[in-house]
Amino acid sequence: MDQTPDDDLRIAHSPTTLRELVTEKMRQAIISGRFNGGDRLIERTLCDQLGVSRSVVREAIRYLEAEGLVESVSRAGPVVATLDWNGARQIYDIRRLLEAEAAAACARVADASIKAQLRQALGELDKAFHQEASLHLYAATTDFYRVIFTAAGHLIAWEVVSRLNGRISRLRALTLSSSNRRISGPAHMARICQAICDNDPEAAAQAVRSHLGDAAEIAQTLLKDAR
Amino acid sequence: MDQTPDDDLRIAHSPTTLRELVTEKMRQAIISGRFNGGDRLIERTLCDQLGVSRSVVREAIRYLEAEGLVESVSRAGPVVATLDWNGARQIYDIRRLLEAEAAAACARVADASIKAQLRQALGELDKAFHQEASLHLYAATTDFYRVIFTAAGHLIAWEVVSRLNGRISRLRALTLSSSNRRISGPAHMARICQAICDNDPEAAAQAVRSHLGDAAEIAQTLLKDAR
DNA sequence: ATCAATATTTAGGTATACCATAAGATCGTA
């Protein structure tokens, strides 16, 4: 109330800086697989492609480097980070711990409003799955989890999980679509949603664990094929 | 073997870049409390103090921003991140999960060599505690956990925990020294070490949980006092 | 004396210029 009372009258006035735009663009390029692991990120080339100066590109690279999406080898410049199965397995292990805990916490506090949000997210997810819209599926899955983490109040854990997800994004895109080995992805999610709507923390945690166990297994298979 | 065979003959030739040096220097300044939470980081001032150009400082800030040590508010520039109890609690929760899991995994695989490393780290920790050397204690505690995570093969989890630790560093320094409420810090560590040396995963995990529960409780008290 | 309008300063955002180094190409000699 002590702030400016008419936030919605503000001029559009681009609150996002050019640097943030470029960071996001490069992050998407890496996550979406447009840049492959091991690709060199040549500054001047990126500058030309993006139409910005080196300062902007370099600062974006520094940010992505700290995120683990880019690695800078001394005197050779930055390259897109690669991930072997050992690293991917560790990330799935961490996600299992954090997501199970978040789902349990969410189940403990879930009220009608949260349950509604969750069901809606699940609906989107289902829709994307049947349309075989891979990108939409990815976003919907992310949204589903975002609802869970946010409702649980696990904001920092969500931050951590999002970061890690960026590093296994290509795997994730693959596992999401091919996830019909044991149970399809949405079926897993439905179980999680159901457990939370029943306010059953242990069942929610268990559902998450089994989903991630499946995903990790598929990822392992895919990674071994790819190499 | 396919590399240059005489690494030790190499010219000093500073393999670390100026930017990395500045990043580390600023990180230390924040972690050690020389910069307080909420302090503005004025680029040109930092340039003068560090004797480098703005490019270097800005890239370092971007890196620390991604690490969560610095926050950039739109149109006001970067400030040192602050942490309230809600954030700190979340970080302790995440640490509890990851460290308990790592300790259990370590207990499963610990052989004589790992046990020896752990005991040595514990010795250092004890020494620092009795010398009341706060900085040394901090480093020794970090080393102790590094041994555990490394032995468990949880390298990425260690990365995550280290990041998060940076964000609660001031709290951590305080809890370490004042940790003699229920059991002193080294006593907790000794229990963890013992459980791992007994190859008892569940006891190790439990010891970690009780240590962190204690630490979080102390932190909460301190944070409430400080505000 | 107070309020408002303008000038000044400060700081961040962006672009560019310069330098050093490492890898690759070219040319000369054995």
Add this chain to the structure above:
DNA sequence: TACGATCTTATGGTATACCTAAATATTGAT
């Protein structure tokens, strides 16, 4: 022909210059 030395170029590291916006101080008028 093959090896080596030198030159070129591509690339990253570093410094600086310029612009815009916001905050603050200053000055003038009521």
